[in-house]
Amino acid sequence: MDPVTAPIQNDIETEPSSVWSWWPSWCPTSMSLLKTTEAKILGCLQNDLWARFVTLSNQDRIWTLSLTNKAAHKPATPKTPLVMVHGFGGGVGLWIRNLDALSRSRTVYAFDLLGFGRSSRPQFPTDAAKAEEQFVQSIEQWRESVGLDSMILLGHSLGGYLATSYAIQYPSRVSHLILVDPWGFPEQPQTQNQESHGQATEVVKRTSPPRWVKAIARVVSYFNPLAVIRAAGPLGPGLVNRFRPDFKRKFEDLFDDDTMTQYIYHCNAQTPSGEVGFRAMSKSLGWAKRPMLQRVHLLPPSMPLTMLYGEYSWVDSSSGDKVVQMRSEAHTKLLMIEKASHHVYADQPQEFNRAVENTCSSVN
Secondary structure (H helix, E strand, O other): OOHHHOOEEOOOOOOOOHHHOOHHHHOOOOHHHHHHHHHHHHOOOOOEEEEEEEEOOOOOEEEEEEEEOOOOOOOOOOOOOEEEEOOOOOOHHHHOOOHHHHOOOOOEEEEOOOOOOOOOOOOOOOOHHHHHHHHHHHHHHHHHHHOOOOEEEEEEOHHHHHHHHHHHHOHHHEEEEEEEOOOOOOOOOOOOOOEEOOEEOOOOOOOOOOHHHHHHHHHHOOOOOOHHHHHOHHHHHHHHHHHOHHHHHHOOOOOOOOHHHHHHHHHHOOOOOHHHHHHHHEEEOOEEOOOHHHOHHHOOOOOOEEEEEEOOOOOOOHHHHHHHHHOOOOOEEEEEEOOOOOOHHHHOHHHHHHHHHHHHHOOO
16 A cells, blocks of 8 residues: 555544634645645655544544554564654654554554544533543543554653553553653652751752753743744744754754644644643643643553653653552553653654553563
8 A cells, every 4th residue: 555645534634623724824834735745745655554533422523644564574472563653743754764664563552632633623621630531541542543552552741641641540451561761750849948848848950951942931821832833823833943943954864844833833824722631730841730740640550551751851750660669569661762852652652662662572
């Protein structure tokens, strides 16, 4: 099957609602442009690709990729599929350096989270727990619609936070949980010299966040995190190129133009939805209102857990150490990917793919 012409079911564009009908005239974006840019990215894939919208019970739709390697020998017992969940502001296209390698021996699924990418963009509640629950239930309904009995669940950043929440609620569906630089685990530390109950609070050392994180953090408490991209109108694509030049560098061996930054722009210049849910769950860009370290003990001890961190990531990897300590009697592994930032999968794709493949092989 030609990956460029892979069959697409119910491939109807999800355009912004009437409230935002003026948006494309101000911002040079549309779901059609997102679709076109994504198609260029997915054209790099070699394994068989099946791309479609998966419709949930409430008629929301989740944009889904499924990859298989038909050239590979099929085992007598099918291997547990790997399901990949992207982070904040991302989409399935960001896995382009990983999908072929990871689908050589098992089926790999990747989908756009509800409210992101090409998936439906419904309203999210402003309550943190309710917003999180809406994300989690959309993942469960997606699993039911696709027909997966169990899966190896991998989540990056925000996707790691949601994957953990999902695994706590539906442990029988997760054969192995893989968290890649997960967001929202630690509690927000006290500021330097601040005292708590009369005792000085230890300051947690963290790698300084990159410029784009600081810029977004300055406005996140007042607006949706990516509002600046939409407010910039025709200047939006230039802002993405300015603040995220690293995305062009990470994929420069695949594209010598602005394909990846255009993809990021089109993913995030649409109607704000998933980012509204994210804002509801976050104190600020780096901290969750409901830190996952307070709940990770609810994962069954029998559930294997692997955590991958980038050596130079702005996400604090000490949370991984704490998880290992909390799950001392459980199968928990912490891996550090050298010379990688927050986007481990793109910075060091070979090391990332090898680590994930080894983890998957431990399942079957």
